[in-house]
Amino acid sequence: MATFTVDTTKCPVIIFDFDGTLADTPKSIIAVATKVLKDYGMPKEKFKDIPGLIGPPFPMAFSTVLGYSKEDAKIITARYRKIYGNLGKEAWPPYPGVPEMLKDLHDAGKCVAAASSKRQMFLQHSLEDWNLNQYFTYIFGQDDTATHPKTQSIQEIIAKTAPEQAMMVGDRKYDVQSANEVGIPTIGVTYGHTAPESELTDAGAYKIAHTINELRALLGI
Known part of the structure; x- marks a missing residue:
C-alpha cells in the first residue's frame, strides 16, 4: 500500500470523483x-x-x-x-456547499479536474446542468471498455498538468485504488454515505473528510 507525506492544503491539482463526491446521485x-x-x-x-x-x-x-x-x-x-x-x-444535484467549494478552489488558482466512471458526454452535461463546468480545467469520463476505474484518466490529467503534487478526492475504494496506482494520495469523503469509512481507510486513503467543511479545510480553502 502506498504511503504519503503530503500537505494537502498546498496541492495545486485537485481531481474529483463525481457520483457520491460532488453530486448526490x-x-x-x-x-x-x-x-x-x-x-x-x-x-x-x-x-x-x-x-x-x-x-x-x-x-x-x-x-x-x-x-x-x-x-x-x-x-x-x-x-x-x-x-x-x-x-x-x-437526479444529479451537487451536494450543498460543493459549488462554493469549487469556485473557491478555482479562484485560489488551483487546477480542478474531474475523473469519473461516467461516460464522458454525460459527465460533461451533468456538470454543465449545474454550471459547475466553469470551474474545471479537465473533465475525464470513461467509455464502455473501461476496466480500471479512473486510473487512465488520472494519469492523463497529471501528464497534462505536470504538478509537484496532485490529490484525488473520492467516496469509494475504487478512487483510492486508482490514485494509489498512479502514485497520488486520496482524501476519502463519507458525507455521501456510499461506503463505510473503513472501506476508504482499508484501501489506503490518506485523509478522511466527513463533511464539506472538513474537505475544505483539508484543501486549504
Whole structure:
C-alpha cells in the first residue's frame, strides 16, 4: 500500500470523483438500477448488492458486483441509461456547499479536474446542468471498455498538468485504488454515505473528510 507525506492544503491539482463526491446521485442510481434489474428478473436476494454499483464503470459493474455475463451487462446498461438519461438534472444535484467549494478552489488558482466512471458526454452535461463546468480545467469520463476505474484518466490529467503534487478526492475504494496506482494520495469523503469509512481507510486513503467543511479545510480553502 502506498504511503504519503503530503500537505494537502498546498496541492495545486485537485481531481474529483463525481457520483457520491460532488453530486448526490446514489439515490437516483440505485432507484433506476433497481427498476431495471427487477424487470430483468434478478433474484430478490441480490437486491442488497445494488448499492455496490456506485463506483465501478458500467457495464463492467453489473458483472463484477452482481455476476452478470458481459452480454447481459451490456443489455442492462443500455436499459439503465435510457431511463437515467431522461431523469433531468434533479437526479444529479451537487451536494450543498460543493459549488462554493469549487469556485473557491478555482479562484485560489488551483487546477480542478474531474475523473469519473461516467461516460464522458454525460459527465460533461451533468456538470454543465449545474454550471459547475466553469470551474474545471479537465473533465475525464470513461467509455464502455473501461476496466480500471479512473486510473487512465488520472494519469492523463497529471501528464497534462505536470504538478509537484496532485490529490484525488473520492467516496469509494475504487478512487483510492486508482490514485494509489498512479502514485497520488486520496482524501476519502463519507458525507455521501456510499461506503463505510473503513472501506476508504482499508484501501489506503490518506485523509478522511466527513463533511464539506472538513474537505475544505483539508484543501486549504
